[in-house]
Amino acid sequence: MVAEKVFTQLRRGTLEFCVLALLQGEPRYGFELVKALSDVDGMVTTEGTIYPLLARLRREGLVETSWQESGSGPPRRYYTSTPEGSQALAAFTADWQRFCTSVDKILQSGRRG
Amino acid sequence: MNMELDSNRLVDAYLDELAAEAAALPAGRRDELLDDMKTHIAEARAAGATSDDEIREVLQRLGRPSEIVAAATDGLVQVEVPPRLRPWDFVAVGLLLVAPYLLSFSVIVAMVGWVIGVGMLWxxxxxxxxxxxxxTLTWPLGYAVALALDMFFQAPIQVSLVADSLVAIGLTVALVLNARAPRQTS
Known part of the structure; x- marks a missing residue:
C-alpha cells in the first residue's frame, strides 16, 4: 500500500490528541484507554506504544495521573486531561478541521478534473 | 504441562526482552514503562485472558518491545559521548614520550618521531x-631538569636520567588526564 507510510505518520501525529479527547471529562486508566483506542479501526497498531505516549503527555503537563485501587486487579493509574491538555486539544481540533477541509477540497477537485 | 506456567513463561520472556531493549532509557522512564506493561498484562488477565493463545494475543497487540521502546525514546536526544582520547591521540602522546629515548638509536628517527608527535598534538x-x-615542552623540560641536576648538584648520570624520565612520565600522565573531548554543539 503506497499510503501506508503516510498513515503511519498521521497516526503518530494525531494519536496524542485522540488520547486527550478520550480524557476530557472523565478519568480513564491505562488499560481502559488502550481498549477504547483499539476499538476504533485503524487508530492503534501497537497498543504498548500508548504508555510511553501517556508518560510524555504527563511530563508535558497535558494530563495528570492518580492511583486508585481496583477490585479485580492491580492498582490503576488514572489519567485525566489538565486545562492545558484541553486547550491543546481545542487548538488542534480547529487546525485539524481546517486541514481536512483543505485536503478534501483538493482531492475532490482532482477527481473532477 | 500446566497452562498457567506456560503463559507465565511467555509473559516473562516478553518482559525480559522489553527490559533489555529499555536498558538505554533513563531509569525513571524505564521503570515506569515496565510497570505500565506489567499492569496492562495483569489487567488483560483479570479481564479474562488466561489461555496461552489469549496471552499470546495480548502480547502481540502490545507490539514488539523494540517498537515500544522506540516510542519511549521519542523526543529523547541520544547523546553519543565522544571518547576523551582517540587512538591517534594516544599515538601523539606515545611519540612525545618515547621519541627522546630513540636518540641513542638514531637521532633522525627520534627527531622525526618527536616532530610528528608534536604535529599530532597540535x-x-x-x-x-x-x-x-x-x-611540546615535555622533552626540553625533562632534559633541563637532568641538566640542572648534573650542573648544580653534580648528580650521578643515573639520577639525572631517572629524574628526566620521572618529569617526562609525570607530564605525560597529566597530559592524558587533561584531555577533553570538545563539547558537541549539535
Missing amino acids: SSNRWTTIWKLIG
Whole structure:
C-alpha cells in the first residue's frame, strides 16, 4: 500500500490528541484507554506504544495521573486531561478541521478534473 | 504441562526482552514503562485472558518491545559521548614520550618521531593550548631538569636520567588526564 507510510505518520501525529479527547471529562486508566483506542479501526497498531505516549503527555503537563485501587486487579493509574491538555486539544481540533477541509477540497477537485 | 506456567513463561520472556531493549532509557522512564506493561498484562488477565493463545494475543497487540521502546525514546536526544582520547591521540602522546629515548638509536628517527608527535598534538582538539605547550615542552623540560641536576648538584648520570624520565612520565600522565573531548554543539 503506497499510503501506508503516510498513515503511519498521521497516526503518530494525531494519536496524542485522540488520547486527550478520550480524557476530557472523565478519568480513564491505562488499560481502559488502550481498549477504547483499539476499538476504533485503524487508530492503534501497537497498543504498548500508548504508555510511553501517556508518560510524555504527563511530563508535558497535558494530563495528570492518580492511583486508585481496583477490585479485580492491580492498582490503576488514572489519567485525566489538565486545562492545558484541553486547550491543546481545542487548538488542534480547529487546525485539524481546517486541514481536512483543505485536503478534501483538493482531492475532490482532482477527481473532477 | 500446566497452562498457567506456560503463559507465565511467555509473559516473562516478553518482559525480559522489553527490559533489555529499555536498558538505554533513563531509569525513571524505564521503570515506569515496565510497570505500565506489567499492569496492562495483569489487567488483560483479570479481564479474562488466561489461555496461552489469549496471552499470546495480548502480547502481540502490545507490539514488539523494540517498537515500544522506540516510542519511549521519542523526543529523547541520544547523546553519543565522544571518547576523551582517540587512538591517534594516544599515538601523539606515545611519540612525545618515547621519541627522546630513540636518540641513542638514531637521532633522525627520534627527531622525526618527536616532530610528528608534536604535529599530532597540535592538530588534535583534545587539549587546550596550555596543555599542548606542556606536551611540546615535555622533552626540553625533562632534559633541563637532568641538566640542572648534573650542573648544580653534580648528580650521578643515573639520577639525572631517572629524574628526566620521572618529569617526562609525570607530564605525560597529566597530559592524558587533561584531555577533553570538545563539547558537541549539535
